[in-house]
Amino acid sequence: MAEPFHCDFSGRLFMGHLGNHLLNAADFHSSARGFGMKYLMGIQRSWVLSRLAIEMDEMPEQYTHFTVETWVENAMRYFTSRNFRIIGEDTEDKEDTEDLESSSSSPSSASSSSSPKVYGYGRSIWAMIDTVTRQPTDIFSIDNGAINDWIVADKECPIAKGGRVRMGSEAELVHTIDTYYNDVDINGHINSVKYIEHVLDLWPIDWYREHWLKRFEIAYVAEAHGGDQLSFYREPAADGSFNVRIVKTGDIEVARAAVTFMSRG
Amino acid sequence: MAEPFHCDFSGRLFMGHLGNHLLNAADFHSSARGFGMKYLMGIQRSWVLSRLAIEMDEMPEQYTHFTVETWVENAMRYFTSRNFRIIGEDTEDKEDTEDLESSSSSPSSASSSSSPKVYGYGRSIWAMIDTVTRQPTDIFSIDNGAINDWIVADKECPIAKGGRVRMGSEAELVHTIDTYYNDVDINGHINSVKYIEHVLDLWPIDWYREHWLKRFEIAYVAEAHGGDQLSFYREPAADGSFNVRIVKTGDIEVARAAVTFMSRG
Numbered sequence: 001m002a003e004p005f006h007c008d009f010s011g012r013l014f015m016g017h018l019g020n021h022l023l024n025a026a027d028f029h030s031s032a033r034g035f036g037m038k039y040l041m042g043i044q045r046s047w048v049l050s051r052l053a054i055e056m057d058e059m060p061e062q063y064t065h066f067t068v069e070t071w072v073e074n075a076m077r078y079f080t081s082r083n084f085r086i087i088g089e090d091t092e093d094k095e096d097t098e099d100l101e102s103s104s105s106s107p108s109s110a111s112s113s114s115s116p117k118v119y120g121y122g123r124s125i126w127a128m129i130d131t132v133t134r135q136p137t138d139i140f141s142i143d144n145g146a147i148n149d150w151i152v153a154d155k156e157c158p159i160a161k162g163g164r165v166r167m168g169s170e171a172e173l174v175h176t177i178d179t180y181y182n183d184v185d186i187n188g189h190i191n192s193v194k195y196i197e198h199v200l201d202l203w204p205i206d207w208y209r210e211h212w213l214k215r216f217e218i219a220y221v222a223e224a225h226g227g228d229q230l231s232f233y234r235e236p237a238a239d240g241s242f243n244v245r246i247v248k249t250g251d252i253e254v255a256r257a258a259v260t261f262m263s264r265g
Numbered sequence: 266m267a268e269p270f271h272c273d274f275s276g277r278l279f280m281g282h283l284g285n286h287l288l289n290a291a292d293f294h295s296s297a298r299g300f301g302m303k304y305l306m307g308i309q310r311s312w313v314l315s316r317l318a319i320e321m322d323e324m325p326e327q328y329t330h331f332t333v334e335t336w337v338e339n340a341m342r343y344f345t346s347r348n349f350r351i352i353g354e355d356t357e358d359k360e361d362t363e364d365l366e367s368s369s370s371s372p373s374s375a376s377s378s379s380s381p382k383v384y385g386y387g388r389s390i391w392a393m394i395d396t397v398t399r400q401p402t403d404i405f406s407i408d409n410g411a412i413n414d415w416i417v418a419d420k421e422c423p424i425a426k427g428g429r430v431r432m433g434s435e436a437e438l439v440h441t442i443d444t445y446y447n448d449v450d451i452n453g454h455i456n457s458v459k460y461i462e463h464v465l466d467l468w469p470i471d472w473y474r475e476h477w478l479k480r481f482e483i484a485y486v487a488e489a490h491g492g493d494q495l496s497f498y499r500e501p502a503a504d505g506s507f508n509v510r511i512v513k514t515g516d517i518e519v520a521r522a523a524v525t526f527m528s529r530g
Contacts, residue, residue: 009449009491185270186269205446227469
């Protein structure tokens with residue numbers, strides 16, 4: 001559900017919280033197939049998110065129930081691609097408080113025969129690393145390449161793959177921020193979701209009154225740690241979107257993002 | 266569930282995310298009884314959180330399932346007090362990945378006959394306001410004082426009520442931060458949960474390696490809006506805890522918090 005405190009001033013789910021739901025879906029899906037973070041921890045392996053792209057036709061409104069589907073599109077030795085589809089339930093009664101209550105307190109009982117509403121799609125690329133050496137490791141070495149059994153090659157994900165975000169020399173330094181306790185995840189690194197939030201905070205709230213976020217794309221280059229300062233450089237791209245480069249203390253690039261807005265109304 | 270990306274570097278749920286679960290529990294509980302935010306919106310009323318105190322014996326570990334219970338302790342004309350208890354499921358198999366999977370994909374099937382593990386408790390005070398005049402309104406005017414039917418006076422909540430946080434003149438200015446898009450909730454105000462995060466970010470990560478958070482208490486005094494600068498003043502209290510005063514642009518106090526840490530190990 002799009003929880004009320006996870007929604008922005010316009011009553012729509014924050015992209016950062018949607019990103020968190022996608023990462024959870026990836027973890028639950030891989031855990032159920034013997035590739036989860038928790039299992040990998042025990043054998044000194046971990047999934048590392050390399051790229052994430054999310055493109056939406058619409059963001060779920062507060063109190064709306066939605067489902068994140070995920071599947072493995074492809075696997076190579078050092079990278080695997082995992083896609084997402086964000087779909088709704090039948091929402092024709094969504095203005096009805098009584099209906100909200102019953103769907104909060106019990107699983108959905110009415111199964112609609114029509115196609116679900118599609119909010120949007122996501123694409124992600126993951127590497128597997130050795131948690132001691134921090135080096136990439138062979139994904140196929142886990143359970144004799146069992147990941148190949150889970151590939152779904154024919155499910156459509158009709159959004160562009162993330163490409164290399166090209167930055168010119170004219171990018172403007174918008175913010176430099178300190179990172180703190182709440183930015184750091186269980187690995188001691190800056191939380192992937194926090195980057196999404198920090199990038200979207202580069203635009204003032206008035207900007208969001210006139211625009212909505214169509215697509216967010218990020219490529220993680222290096223890890224940052226709690227206490228690092230992060231600087232955000234932004235420049236407009238030829239197609240009307242914005243490119244953002246994030247560097248940490250010492251001018252080391254940690255991530256690049258591309259953000260596409262649409263005018264409201 | 267304590268989602269992995271909602272846990273800190275030590276693998277325990279962030280207090281801010283726990284606070285969010287408590288606020289959701291309050292909303293779901295009041296919605297099911299005809300007092301929810303969504304219903305109140307339609308009649309120009311809204312609940313406003315005035316005080317929140319959370320005191321923990323232990324924070325849930327990542328992937329742990331827990332339940333938030335909530336009940337109305339008392340109701341007066343302009344304020345109501347609502348308490349919380351955070352309890353676990355039977356956790357004896359929690360190291361077992363197979364068990365984790367089955368409990369993720371289906372509701373808990375085994376009901377333990379023993380008492381649940383208690384992680385901690387919460388207390389909150391709420392006012393009801395008119396969303397147009399922003400003035401307090403009579404809680405008993407809703408459905409002929411029906412809230413009185415929901416009072417549970419005899420359920421124990423064995424943590425101290427929040428008191429007035431006294432600040433001396435020696436408080437140190439620790440941070441001044443800008444607020445952005447992601448800080449703002451559906452009412453256009455700085456999100457209650459974000460205050461929790463910003464206060465806890467006053468201590469460096471190394472502090473959290475040596476200490477864990479026992480109790481967090483906050484009293485909301487005035488509303489801040491996106492774009493406001495927030496300054497955080499901190500001073501040690503006589504009992505070993507810390508008091509924090511938050512002021513917005515114009516030196517207007519918006520909240521006071523009290524934070525109690527315990528040494529680890």
